[in-house]
Amino acid sequence: MIEIKGLRKTYGAKGRRDPQVVAVDGVDLSVGEGDVFGVLGRSGAGKSTLLRCVNMLERPDAGTVSVGGVELTTLNGRRLRAARHGIGMIHQHFALLSSRTVAGNVAFALEVTGVPRAERRTRVAELLDLVGLSERAGAYPGQLSGGQKQRVGIARALAARPKVLLSDEATSALDPETTDSILRLLLDLNRRLGLTILLITHEMTVVKRICRSAAVMRDGRFVESGAVTDLLHRPESELARDLFPLDPFAELPGQTVVDVSVSGEDADIPLLTEVARTLDVDVRVLSGSVETLAAGRAGRWRLAVPGDGAAVIHHLRSRGAVVAVAEASS
Amino acid sequence: MTWSELSDLLLVGLQETAWMVGVSTVLTAIGGLLLGVLLVLTAPGGLLAAPVVSSVLGFVVNVARSLPFIILLVAVIPFTRAVVGTTIGTDAAIVPLTIGAIPFFARIVEAALREVPPDVVAAATAMGATRTQIVGKVLLREARPGLVAGLTITVIALVGYSAMAGVVGGGGLGDLAIRYGYQRFETEVMVATVVVLVVFVQLIQMAGDVLVRRLSHK
Numbered sequence: 001m002i003e004i005k006g007l008r009k010t011y012g013a014k015g016r017r018d019p020q021v022v023a024v025d026g027v028d029l030s031v032g033e034g035d036v037f038g039v040l041g042r043s044g045a046g047k048s049t050l051l052r053c054v055n056m057l058e059r060p061d062a063g064t065v066s067v068g069g070v071e072l073t074t075l076n077g078r079r080l081r082a083a084r085h086g087i088g089m090i091h092q093h094f095a096l097l098s099s100r101t102v103a104g105n106v107a108f109a110l111e112v113t114g115v116p117r118a119e120r121r122t123r124v125a126e127l128l129d130l131v132g133l134s135e136r137a138g139a140y141p142g143q144l145s146g147g148q149k150q151r152v153g154i155a156r157a158l159a160a161r162p163k164v165l166l167s168d169e170a171t172s173a174l175d176p177e178t179t180d181s182i183l184r185l186l187l188d189l190n191r192r193l194g195l196t197i198l199l200i201t202h203e204m205t206v207v208k209r210i211c212r213s214a215a216v217m218r219d220g221r222f223v224e225s226g227a228v229t230d231l232l233h234r235p236e237s238e239l240a241r242d243l244f245p246l247d248p249f250a251e252l253p254g255q256t257v258v259d260v261s262v263s264g265e266d267a268d269i270p271l272l273t274e275v276a277r278t279l280d281v282d283v284r285v286l287s288g289s290v291e292t293l294a295a296g297r298a299g300r301w302r303l304a305v306p307g308d309g310a311a312v313i314h315h316l317r318s319r320g321a322v323v324a325v326a327e328a329s330s
Numbered sequence: 331m332t333w334s335e336l337s338d339l340l341l342v343g344l345q346e347t348a349w350m351v352g353v354s355t356v357l358t359a360i361g362g363l364l365l366g367v368l369l370v371l372t373a374p375g376g377l378l379a380a381p382v383v384s385s386v387l388g389f390v391v392n393v394a395r396s397l398p399f400i401i402l403l404v405a406v407i408p409f410t411r412a413v414v415g416t417t418i419g420t421d422a423a424i425v426p427l428t429i430g431a432i433p434f435f436a437r438i439v440e441a442a443l444r445e446v447p448p449d450v451v452a453a454a455t456a457m458g459a460t461r462t463q464i465v466g467k468v469l470l471r472e473a474r475p476g477l478v479a480g481l482t483i484t485v486i487a488l489v490g491y492s493a494m495a496g497v498v499g500g501g502g503l504g505d506l507a508i509r510y511g512y513q514r515f516e517t518e519v520m521v522a523t524v525v526v527l528v529v530f531v532q533l534i535q536m537a538g539d540v541l542v543r544r545l546s547h548k
Contacts, residue, residue, distance in 0.1 A: 055456050084458035095453035098547055099471050108467065112459045140547035160457070 001164060001196040002037075002054060004029040007063035009049050023049035024060070025220030031213070033163075036190055036197045036294065038211035040204065040239065046220040047200040051168050054198065055087045056080060068163055085113050088157030092169035094149040096141040102152050103128065103137040109159035127155040131185060147178035154185065158193075165189075167199035171206060183209045187294065204242050210294045214239055228295035229263040233322040244300035247287040248329040256309035257286065257326045258316075260301050266320035267297035275315050281306055302326060331516060339506060339519065340526055346420050346501040347530070351488045354427035358488070359481060361432040365391070366439025367465060377451075377461050394433040399491045402430050403498060410498075423500030427491055435484045442476030443469050475546040482538025486531050503527055 009024040023046040031037040041047045052058040054065055056072050065072045070083050096105050106124045115123060128134045131151040141149055150170060157165060167186070171179040187210045189195050199206065207214050207228065215225030216238050224237055231239045240261065249257055262271065267290055276283050288301030305312045313323045365387070371377050372384040397405065403426045407417045410425040446469055454468045470477070493504020503523050511520025 052452075057452055057456055081458035081460065084456060087456070089453065089456040091449055091453060093447070093449055095447065095449040097450065097468065097472060099474060099545070108454075109457050111467070112454070112457045112463060142548045156457075166456075 001033045001035070001068060002029065002031040002198055003064075003066045004050075004054070005064045007050065007053055007065065008061045009046075009053060009058055010061055022046075022220050024053065026063075027217075027220070027222055029215065029222070029225070031196060031198050033196055034190065034194050035213055036187070036211050037199070038207040038214040039198070039200045039217050040202065040207055040214060041200070041217035042202055045217045047217050048168060050217070051166055051198065051200050054166055055084055055089060085160040086162050087164045087166060088160070088162040089166040089168065090150065090153045090157050090170045092172050094141070094146075094153045094173075096149060096152055096156075098141050101138050101140055102133060102144070105141070105152050106155050106159060109156045113160040115159075123159070127159060130158065130189075131155045145178070146174045147181060150174065150178075150182050151185070154182075154189070158189070158195075162195075164196045164198065167197060167201075169201055170199065172201065172203065176205075179203075179205065180209070186210055207239070208243060208291070208293050212295045228293060229298060232263055232298050232300060233261050235259055235324040235326075240300060243291070243293075244289060244298075245287070246300065246302040246326075249286055249302065249304075249326075251328040252304055255304045255306055257302060257304050257328065258309055258313060259324050259326045260288075260303055260316055260321050261299065262321045263298040264296050264320075267299045269319060271316065271319055271321060272301070272303070274319070275312055279311050279315060281312060283312065331519070336519065336522060339510070340503075340522060343501065343503040343506040343523065344526060344530070346505075347489065347492050347503045350420055350423050350427060350492045350495060350500060350502055351485060354424050354431060354488055354492075355481070355485050357424070357428040358431040358435050358484060361428065362435030362439055362484070363470075363477075365432060365436035366443065367469070369436060369440045370443045370469070371461075371465070377464060391433040391436055394429070395437070397430075399426070399430050400494050400497065402426050403494060407498075418499035420495070420500050420502070422498050423492065423495035423502075426498075427488055427495070430491055431484055431488055434487060435480065438480030438483065439473075439477060442473040442480055445476055446472045475542045478538060478541050478545060482535060482542075485534050485538075489527065489531055489534070503530075 005028055007024050007027045011021045011023055027050060039047045039050065049058055053060045054067065060073060067083065067087055072080070072083055075083055097108060100108060103124050106127050107120050110120045110123055125134065128137055131154050133148060133151045133155065136144065136148060141152065144152070171182050174182060183206065186197060190197055201207065211228055213226065214228050214231065216223045224231060224239065231237045232243065234240060246259060272283055272285065284304040286302040286304055288299065290297065290299035316323050369384070369387055372380040372387065374381060374384070406426045406429055410422050411417050413425055414421050416422050450472065451464060451468060454464050492502050495502050496505030496508055503526060507520050507523040510516045511523060
């Protein structure tokens with residue numbers, strides 16, 4: 001649904017002394033239809049620029065961006081505006097019109113897309129119902145809570161029935177509970193409308209709760225990217241490390257320490273007791289957990305097993321787990 | 331001077347001031363809005379970024395703003411003759427008043443439009459809004475409270491400028507105060523004029539404040 005190839009965007013350095021800043025440095029990204037893809041990174045990693053390049057709010061210096069099969073980098077004027085109708089966007093600080101009511105804000109999106117006046121009223125009612133805000137139709141944004149404002153933002157973004165939704169830190173200004181309800185709404189829209197969502201965030205919770213695919217971005221590049229469950233199985237994955245932090249450990253004489261990750265149905269097999277019973281060994285959990293992610297059930301543990309652990313590793317692997325021997329931190 | 335003579339003088343003065351300020355306010359509102367919008371649009375990073383146009387406009391505005399009004403009043407006399415056919419009288423005073431106030435208001439419009447969060451403009455752009463829609467439905471509309479507050483300031487400045495209109499025979503309250511109160515030492519005319527001006531300005535400010543309050547929903 002979204003295909004990005006070799007995207008580059010730099011700022012500054014217009015013959016002046018200020019150094020050139022490379023915001024996005026050669027990013028390839030592919031988001032499948034109906035996927036929820038999260039780009040995780042600290043501020044300044046370039047994720048906001050990346051997102052703004054998807055609907056040409058920023059013009060990339062190099063690379064291609066296509067959404068729904070339409071190449072956007074070469075579009076201008078009317079054809080770019082038409083393409084933008086198919087791409088909804090929500091913002092960290094909501095970006096609502098303070099001079100219009102809730103209904104007026106949603107109607108604005110319809111005016112922009114050229115929906116005739118007669119249809120607007122019913123469409124506004126539908127959209128407000130979709131985000132659960134029908135009762136506040138006559139309120140001004142200044143009278144709403146953050147969560148309600150973001151719901152208006154979502155209703156507005158969906159006005160033109162887009163196939164794709166871009167989310168620019170949509171929950172970063174919200175408290176944890178409100179974040180939860182907005183994420184639930186996004187996931188619900190993803191399922192009900194088949195909406196493809198590309199979001200950027202610095203919050204791991206967002207990835208955990210709604211993303212099926214993710215990328216970690218640093219210094220304008222993707223450090224890793226792919227399905228969340230695949231990333232979890234990579235011992236070097238930063239996403240795995242953040243989602244399932246494993247504590248450092250000192251060398252254990254006569255024992256081997258292994259990192260084990262499981263996902264999908266494998267996460268619910270009583271794997272550890274099973275391996276202990278079958279091989280008649282003691283397995284000690286040093287750290288780890290099992291969680292329910294949007295991408296499915298997943299778990300990761302750091303285990304201490306006796307000897308070289310070969311038999312345990314073999315058994316775990318035969319049951320679908322990904323196992324790697326861990327290095328002690330000195 | 332009797333009370334009835336005084337009140338006749340004041341009434342005529344008030345009418346002349348109201349006429350000069352009223353007409354030049356309407357013209358200033360139109361001209362200042364256009365110029366202010368142009369300043370914002372052509373600025374670097376604006377919707378119609380044009381560095382040359384932007385700096386030329388900015389320079390012209392600054393030149394006009396640096397002229398003391400009393401000098402502007404005289405300097406534009408040839409232009410006034412071309413526009414209204416005469417260089418003296420109330421109508422003739424409207425031309426320099428408008429020319430003086432447009433750059434002043436344009437800067438206020440510029441500042442008010444810059445207060446609209448860039449986020450909101452980006453959101454409209456991302457929705458596929460045209461530049462016309464962004465200017466009309468986002469920038470101008472969102473900035474309405476600031477624009478009205480700015481226009482109130484401008485109207486009151488115009489009341490002040492209009493006191494100098496006597497130089498070109500424009501009449502008005504200021505002229506009355508100078509001719510009777512100052513030159514003829516009729517202090518009661520001076521005091522009465524000042525009182526009327528104070529009330530006039532207060533009413534303008536109050537009307538502006540009420541309108542701003544009704545327009546802002548923050």
